Amino acid sequence: MRIGELSERTGIPRRLLRYYEEQGLITPERCENGYRSYDERLVDRVQQIRGLLDAGLPTRIIKQILPCLDGPGTIHFPDPTPEMLTTLELELDRMTRRIDCLARNRDAIAAYLEVVRGDGPSVGDARSVEA
Amino acid sequence: MRIGELSERTGIPRRLLRYYEEQGLITPERCENGYRSYDERLVDRVQQIRGLLDAGLPTRIIKQILPCLDGPGTIHFPDPTPEMLTTLELELDRMTRRIDCLARNRDAIAAYLEVVRGDGPSVGDARSVEA
DNA sequence: TCGAACCCTCACATTGATGTGAAGGTCAAG
DNA sequence: CTTGACCTTCACATCAATGTGAGGGTTCGA
Numbered sequence: 001m002r003i004g005e006l007s008e009r010t011g012i013p014r015r016l017l018r019y020y021e022e023q024g025l026i027t028p029e030r031c032e033n034g035y036r037s038y039d040e041r042l043v044d045r046v047q048q049i050r051g052l053l054d055a056g057l058p059t060r061i062i063k064q065i066l067p068c069l070d071g072p073g074t075i076h077f078p079d080p081t082p083e084m085l086t087t088l089e090l091e092l093d094r095m096t097r098r099i100d101c102l103a104r105n106r107d108a109i110a111a112y113l114e115v116v117r118g119d120g121p122s123v124g125d126a127r128s129v130e131a
Numbered sequence: 132m133r134i135g136e137l138s139e140r141t142g143i144p145r146r147l148l149r150y151y152e153e154q155g156l157i158t159p160e161r162c163e164n165g166y167r168s169y170d171e172r173l174v175d176r177v178q179q180i181r182g183l184l185d186a187g188l189p190t191r192i193i194k195q196i197l198p199c200l201d202g203p204g205t206i207h208f209p210d211p212t213p214e215m216l217t218t219l220e221l222e223l224d225r226m227t228r229r230i231d232c233l234a235r236n237r238d239a240i241a242a243y244l245e246v247v248r249g250d251g252p253s254v255g256d257a258r259s260v261e262a
Numbered sequence: 263t264c265g266a267a268c269c270c271t272c273a274c275a276t277t278g279a280t281g282t283g284a285a286g287g288t289c290a291a292g
Numbered sequence: 293c294t295t296g297a298c299c300t301t302c303a304c305a306t307c308a309a310t311g312t313g314a315g316g317g318t319t320c321g322a
Contacts, residue, residue, distance in 0.1 A: 002298080002299075003298095003299075004297090004298065004299080013280085013281085014299090015280070015281070015282085016279080016280070018300095018301095019279075019280075023278095031299095033287080033288060033289090033299080033300090034287080034288090034299075034300060034301095035288085035298085035299055035300075036299085036300090048236075051232035051235075051236070052232065052236060053279080054187065054225075054228075054229055054232065055187060055229050055232050055233040055236070056185065056186060056187030056229075058277095058278070058279090059278075059279085060278095065236070065240055068239065068240060068243040069236065069239045069240070069243075080247055085244065085247065085248075088240055088243070088244055089244065091240070092237060092240050092241060092244065094185075095233050095236070095237040095240075096237060097185075098185060098186050098187075098233060099230055099233050099234055099237065101182035101183065101185065101186050102186045102187075102226050102229060102230050102233070103230055105179075105182070105183060105186070105196070105200065105226070106223060106226040106227060106230065108199065108200050109196055109199060109200070109219055109222070109223050109226075110223060112199040112200075112219070113216065113219055113220065113223065116216065117216075133268080133269075134268095134269075135267090135268065135269080144310085144311085145269090146310070146311070146312085147309080147310070149270095149271095150308095150309075150310075154308095162269095164269080164270090164317085164318060164319090165269075165270060165271095165317085165318090166268090166269055166270075166318085167269085167270090184309080189307095189308070189309095190308075190309085191308095
């Protein structure tokens, strides 16, 4: 498919699809006329990228971890250098911390909302967190 | 305490502490001489801000949700306009999706790492290229 | 009294993720 | 053949989060 269709199917602006390519996150084929040609599988891939981006990971990290997330059974390791493994470990850790922080704060907000809309009992206490 | 001490205790550069203030996330007092004077509680507060920032929330959102996360017991609801509640609901939703996405990808990475190390070297293509 | 170590404001630079528009090629349908 | 809807590249604009440094005041100990 061409960029327009991929854009529509994923909800990602064309501009960003080109940007992700520029960042090395996806590498569509080219038709004779120079148009980008996207494989079906890139629909999922692009959405995964968006998810990670939304989750706060920078493209350069995403680029590194994407190869490990290929498919359910299709895991092929791209020659993991120890350096890369370290990066992954590190990022794994960051992600966990990020998740914890987000979860704690989300829970606090949820609690707050619950209290505010008379849902719960009287005065509540939504304790939360930090890094 | 002054900005230097807060910076040291939180690990946040002075520059950012001033930036957070500029963004309305914190509002330290001022001494006679114009120096910023930070309350003890701001140590936690600042770390909470960092956590949220790291988690991908922009300052303008953080500014909105911070009042709901004040302290242990000290929760005072600031006249929740329906508009604000909507924002919170929305952000709550985003956070949940973000968490899910992060968790999925983190698990995938964790699984990958687990396979790569120790466990049997069977699947995949192990190329040995060198740069 | 001097210097070191703080603090201030101002303001420009940078990076990452985007928006937007110009100038132009391709292609199917009227 | 022309028009409109695609596509291309290029390049400048923007926004948030930071870095960095200039120019200058304050405080404190030697």
